[in-house]
Amino acid sequence: MDLLGRFVQGDIEAFEALFRQLQGEVYGWIVRIVREPGTAEDLTVETFWRMYRARARFDPRKPIGAWARRIATNAALDYLRTRRPESELPAELPQALSPDPALQGELQRQIRAAFDRLPAKLRVAAVLALVEERPYQEIADALGISVGAVKLRVFRAVRNLRKQLKQMGVHS
Amino acid sequence: MTNDDQERIRVELKKAMPPVDLIPRRDLWPAVLRRLDARAPVTPWYDWALVAGLAGLLVAFPQFIPLLFYHL
Numbered sequence: 001m002d003l004l005g006r007f008v009q010g011d012i013e014a015f016e017a018l019f020r021q022l023q024g025e026v027y028g029w030i031v032r033i034v035r036e037p038g039t040a041e042d043l044t045v046e047t048f049w050r051m052y053r054a055r056a057r058f059d060p061r062k063p064i065g066a067w068a069r070r071i072a073t074n075a076a077l078d079y080l081r082t083r084r085p086e087s088e089l090p091a092e093l094p095q096a097l098s099p100d101p102a103l104q105g106e107l108q109r110q111i112r113a114a115f116d117r118l119p120a121k122l123r124v125a126a127v128l129a130l131v132e133e134r135p136y137q138e139i140a141d142a143l144g145i146s147v148g149a150v151k152l153r154v155f156r157a158v159r160n161l162r163k164q165l166k167q168m169g170v171h172s
Numbered sequence: 173m174t175n176d177d178q179e180r181i182r183v184e185l186k187k188a189m190p191p192v193d194l195i196p197r198r199d200l201w202p203a204v205l206r207r208l209d210a211r212a213p214v215t216p217w218y219d220w221a222l223v224a225g226l227a228g229l230l231v232a233f234p235q236f237i238p239l240l241f242y243h244l
Contacts, residue, residue, distance in 0.1 A: 012208075019201055028194035035192055044200050049207045108188040115185065130182040131189050158181045165181075 004060035015055075018064065019048055025065060026072045029142070032132045033076040033124055043079055047072040066141055073124065073142040080120035114164045118157055125150050126157035 006014035026047050031040035050071050051058075058067055115123065124143065128134045129150065140147045230237055 016201060019204060023200060024195065027196040027200070031192050031194060035189060037193065037197060041196060041198070041200060041203075044196065045203045045207055048200075048204045052204075052208060108184075111184055111188040115188070126185070127189070130178075131185050155178075158178050161181055161185075162177055 002060070004058075004064060007064075008055050008058055008060055010055065015048075015052055022065065022068050023048075026068050029069050030072050030076050032134075033073070033127055034079060035127075039079065043072070043075045046075045050075065069142045070144060077120050077124055080123060110168070111161075111165070114161055114168075117164070118160055122153050122157035122160065125153035126161075129154045130158075 003014050003017055007018055023044065027040055027044045030043045030047070031037060034040055034043065047068065051068060054071070058064070115126070118126070121143075125139060128139045128142075129136065136147045136150050140150045143150065226240075230240065
């Protein structure tokens with residue numbers, strides 16, 4: 001029996017071999033979304049635990065990488081939904097074109113805070129599409145939605161963020 | 173909203189979110205094994221005994237069912 005078949009049967013050695021193959025890919029995907037190495041490690045462990053628990057539902061004829069990425073995305077989404085934004089937004093932010101590095105740093109921190117206030121599903125689509133520049137098809141597969149739905153989420157994230165920044169006097 | 177708006181937001185987001193290291197800092201297999209070994213919390217026998225006792229009481233004295241719901 002091949003590796004995937006043995007994994008589906010619950011063979012722990014096959015699972016470890018798959019873990020060794022996929023650990024980097026799964027961690028890399030999660031850390032792109034959550035941006036915190038410690039959290040990404042915890043969520044990588046959670047992802048592999050969910051994979052092992054759901055192994056009977058995996059079809060060994062399909063690529064396991066895509067399945068792992070889908071589970072990893074769901075684990076990251078669950079985490080982002082429960083996490084509260086760390087800081088309140090100020091009424092007014094430093095101007096984007098200010099040459100002062102301290103003001104620029106503060107501006108970026110507040111843009112990040114505004115981004116963290118977006119709904120989790122918009123954040124995931126936006127960070128993968130705009131910051132990480134991953135292909136829309138890859139994001140769609142990981143989220144289990146269509147490419148059109150990903151584009152819509154990115155559009156809504158940008159519109160929402162622009163509105164927040166405009167209220168704070170950053171964007172015209 | 174124009175493509176320029178989206179591009180400006182994208183540039184500002186990229187500045188606000190510096191690249192992250194895509195390689196895990198440690199081997200996570202031991203943590204996965206610990207997670208697999210962790211058992212689901214087991215309900216102690218006396219909790220089951222309480223539930224069984226309560227169910228028995230309600231079967232014997234059904235007139236107390238509304239009282240129970242009142243106190244829940």
